Amino acid sequence: MTTIVKERNRQKQENRNLQKRGLDETMNNVFEVKDLNLWYGNDQALYEVSMDVPENKVTAIIGPSGCGKSTYLKTLNRMVEMVPIVKTSGSIKYKGQEIFNGKYRVEDLRTKVGMVFQKPNPFPKSIYDNIAYGPRIHGIKKKAELDKIVEKSLRGAAIWDEVKDRLNENAFGLSGGQQQRICIARALAIEPDVILMDEPTSALDPISTAKVEDLVQELKKNYSIIIVTHNMQQAARISDKTAFFLNGEMVEFAETDDLFSNPKDKRTEDYITGRFG
Ligand SMILES: Nc1ncnc2c1ncn2[C@@H]1O[C@H](COP(=O)(O)OP(=O)(O)OP(=O)(O)O)[C@@H](O)[C@H]1O
Structure with a gap:
């Protein structure tokens, strides 16, 4: 290698280190999760999970089937508690407040932490009514105000141009990809801070x-x-940080580039190199 190439590589690495350090120093967390355990009846699904989720970034959760990814995600807006046999221990703070505290209203949490599911699940209603549904529940009745929210949310989900002339048509008439963006727009309409996406x-x-x-890349400017x-490959393409889960444990959590290029744990390495999963 010539001296010039060596020097350029050294500078590149130094810049990367500086950027990474800058990122860590300026990063705020939306969630601080500490020693989280979760049981479905007698079966433990999460073991001592501790990880802080950064604000205005994309955090990916990867791992083999059944390792607790969805369970973890649904714990963050306490949706997992809809399963009556669920028990939890540990702490989850959302913007500094303990969400397992009895005083924390779950409705408030779910307004701030929206969710998009694996299969597009629009309501059997018009495109307009799908988006206006949440704001109406929150008491917004005026047509002009709802019109604004519907347009803003559909624009935010990059689907306005495709549907603006058919807002009164049933959302079921859209393609699967369009339906999923309608579901993202529906989540945006209640102005959340965080969007949880389960294999969207x-x-x-x-x-x-x-x-x-x-x-997702566009949304992270305004949402976590x-x-x-x-x-x-998707995690590597779109996320800033990645967590690897295995058998209910969070094995490794790092900057996405680091996790894929330089995994610290042998189990992460085996998974990302395709030795199992
Ligand atoms: N409602 C439930 N009742 C009982 N056990 C459950 C329930 N939901 C999940 N589990 C169990 O909890 C463990 C973790 O499941 P979870 O769905 O969180 O994993 P996952 O990593 O998201 O899997 P996948 O990638 O297949 O969706 C599994 O053993 C699963 O069987």
Whole structure:
């Protein structure tokens, strides 16, 4: 290697280190999770999970089937408690406040922490009513105000141009990829801070997947996004940080580039190199 190339590589590495340090220093956390355990009846599904989720970043959760990714995600907005046999221990702070504290209103949490599911699940209503549903529940009745929210949310989910002339048509008439962006718009309409996404592209074709991935990049300017994905390439493409889960444990959590290029734990290395999963 010539001296010039060596020097350029050294400078590149130094810049990367500086950027990474800068990122760590300026990073705020939306969630601080400490020693989280979760049981479905007698079966433990999460073991001592501790990880802080950064604000205005995309955090990916990867790991083999059944390792607790969805369970972890649904714990962050306490949706997991809809399963009556669930018990938890440990602490989850959302913006500094303990969400397991009896005084914390779960409705407030779910307004701030929206969710998008694996299969697009629009309501059997018009496109307009799908988006206006949440704001109406929150007491917004005026048509002009709802019109504004519907347009803003559909624009935010990069689907306004495709549906603006058919807002009164049933959302079921849209393609799967469009339905998923309607569901993202529906989540945006209640102005959350965080969007949880549980394998949002696994039911979509490659073109719709690319659109949703581009959208996630756009959304992180204003929202913190936590995305569960089976697809390691997707995690590498779109996330800033990645956590690897295995058998209910959070094995490793790092900057995405670091996790994929320099995993610290042998189990992470085995998984990302395809030795299991
Ligand atoms: N409602 C439930 N009742 C009982 N056990 C459950 C329930 N939901 C999940 N589990 C169990 O908890 C463990 C973790 O499941 P979870 O769905 O969180 O994993 P996952 O990593 O998201 O899997 P996948 O990638 O297949 O969606 C599994 O053993 C699963 O069987």
